[in-house]
Amino acid sequence: MSGLGVLEAPTRSPVVKEHVLSVMNSVRAKNPNEPEFHQAVQEVLETLSPVLERHPEYRSARILERIVEPERVLMFRVAWMDDQGQVQVNRGFRIQMNSAIGPYKGGLRFHPSVNLGILKFLAFEQVFKNSLTTLPMGGGKGGSDFDPKGKSDNEVMRFCQSFMTELSRHIGPDTDVPAGDIGVGGREIGYLFGQYRRLRNEFSGVLTGKGLGWGGSLIRPEATGYGCVYFAAEMLKTRKQSLEGKVCLVSGSGNVSQYTVEKLLDLGARPVTLSDSNGVIYDAAGIDREKLAWVMELKNSKRGRIMEYADRFKSAKFIPADPSLDHNPLWDLNADCAFPSATQNEINGRDAANLVKRGVTLVAEGANMPTTLDGVKVFLDSGLMYGPAKAANAGGVATSGLEMSQNSMRLSWTREEVDDRLHKIMIAIHQACETTAEKFGAPGHLVIGANIAGFLKVADAMMDQGLA
Numbered sequence: 001m002s003g004l005g006v007l008e009a010p011t012r013s014p015v016v017k018e019h020v021l022s023v024m025n026s027v028r029a030k031n032p033n034e035p036e037f038h039q040a041v042q043e044v045l046e047t048l049s050p051v052l053e054r055h056p057e058y059r060s061a062r063i064l065e066r067i068v069e070p071e072r073v074l075m076f077r078v079a080w081m082d083d084q085g086q087v088q089v090n091r092g093f094r095i096q097m098n099s100a101i102g103p104y105k106g107g108l109r110f111h112p113s114v115n116l117g118i119l120k121f122l123a124f125e126q127v128f129k130n131s132l133t134t135l136p137m138g139g140g141k142g143g144s145d146f147d148p149k150g151k152s153d154n155e156v157m158r159f160c161q162s163f164m165t166e167l168s169r170h171i172g173p174d175t176d177v178p179a180g181d182i183g184v185g186g187r188e189i190g191y192l193f194g195q196y197r198r199l200r201n202e203f204s205g206v207l208t209g210k211g212l213g214w215g216g217s218l219i220r221p222e223a224t225g226y227g228c229v230y231f232a233a234e235m236l237k238t239r240k241q242s243l244e245g246k247v248c249l250v251s252g253s254g255n256v257s258q259y260t261v262e263k264l265l266d267l268g269a270r271p272v273t274l275s276d277s278n279g280v281i282y283d284a285a286g287i288d289r290e291k292l293a294w295v296m297e298l299k300n301s302k303r304g305r306i307m308e309y310a311d312r313f314k315s316a317k318f319i320p321a322d323p324s325l326d327h328n329p330l331w332d333l334n335a336d337c338a339f340p341s342a343t344q345n346e347i348n349g350r351d352a353a354n355l356v357k358r359g360v361t362l363v364a365e366g367a368n369m370p371t372t373l374d375g376v377k378v379f380l381d382s383g384l385m386y387g388p389a390k391a392a393n394a395g396g397v398a399t400s401g402l403e404m405s406q407n408s409m410r411l412s413w414t415r416e417e418v419d420d421r422l423h424k425i426m427i428a429i430h431q432a433c434e435t436t437a438e439k440f441g442a443p444g445h446l447v448i449g450a451n452i453a454g455f456l457k458v459a460d461a462m463m464d465q466g467l468a
Helices: 014-030 035-045 049-054 056-060 063-067 116-132 153-167 186-200 223-237 255-266 289-301 308-312 349-357 373-382 395-409 415-439 446-464
Strands: 072-081 087-098 104-110 139-144 176-180 247-250 273-276 279-283 316-320 337-339 362-364 385-387
Touching: 014 035, 014 049, 014 063, 035 116, 035 373, 035 446, 049 056, 049 446, 056 063, 056 446, 063 446, 072 116, 072 153, 087 104, 087 116, 087 153, 087 176, 104 116, 104 186, 104 395, 116 139, 116 395, 116 415, 116 446, 139 153, 139 176, 153 186, 176 186, 176 395, 223 255, 223 337, 223 362, 223 385, 223 395, 223 415, 247 255, 255 289, 255 337, 279 308, 289 308, 308 316, 349 373, 373 385, 385 446, 395 415, 415 446
Parallel strands: 104 139, 104 176, 247 273, 247 337, 337 362, 362 385
Antiparallel strands: 072 087, 087 139, 273 279, 279 316
């Protein structure tokens, strides 16, 4: 897209409009071949015009130009040895995007699709998401094009040790605190932490998502999924509704998806789908607790494929993935709510139109930027309740922040304490989005509310700290 306009907030000033367009054009010119980063920046910049009108000092201080530039980009070689004694080489990355309100915080992703543009988009989103949590955390993201699928535990360990040998120079509990993301679960965090501890000769809260016996927090694995459902419940309350009895579509079958399903069951909803790269399972009878436990064993221990669900449970059917289609069949099923929880850009304009046609009245994003700009426009034009990722899926990083607090105090809170704090944070995030959207002339528009609320906190900190 050559300009702005898809989600543009109303503005009276051509000067502001020209300023935003100029920054966007500069981002495209300086960061060629990084479409995901362009998309993430455009989605935020398009909504900031009302703020820039009220606060011309942000334009004078060139806050937009500074906030789209990472403070530091690290890229390094990761050489490791496989079980056959062959040397393998991957690329490692860490994007330290913005530390105005706290140490860099954001996950590590191990997946063949990882590249600079994807990590910059994730780091940029993380800045605003972390700001919304009310906790003092800056934004960062990292990872590697290494694929843990099909690798032995020893191969994963050797890779993680090599990766951390370089990364350890650039992180620390008061500098940068990575966490897990796609491809980085408890096993990988354990290997990474062990290598950091060995290299630095210190036991500190340098990573989150740790094991419960060595500094981890209860509820951390569940937090993104739980938080997304809590956020959805708050959205429904604005229309005097609840999740009780709602039929829900959930994509993905990893950590976020599993715990989204679990919390939906807690609140009386009926989740009916899960997916992976091979296709979709649709279980009209509902994925109950017994079925969910089976999925968790399949995915977390056996590392199997979701198609096996349809063999095990005869109430389900499997829809194989078809790359030639211009839509995802998962989003073309009758339902009340949708929880995209797999990966970026999994819902395009056609998918969004199908969801609206199929009666979906709420979309809460569990994955990072799972909807294209065209899809978001369809949602907003239709008037359905739309919870953007930087608000709806902030529960994961919020609980990572709670893990950091526990590490700093050398304390462990109970499951109930952490869950209660998470629930209150998600309520506060929804309230901030609602209040800010109304304050800036777009009542109910949670995209504008989330972007402006997240931006203001970071921008004000940058103003206070000068040219830091």
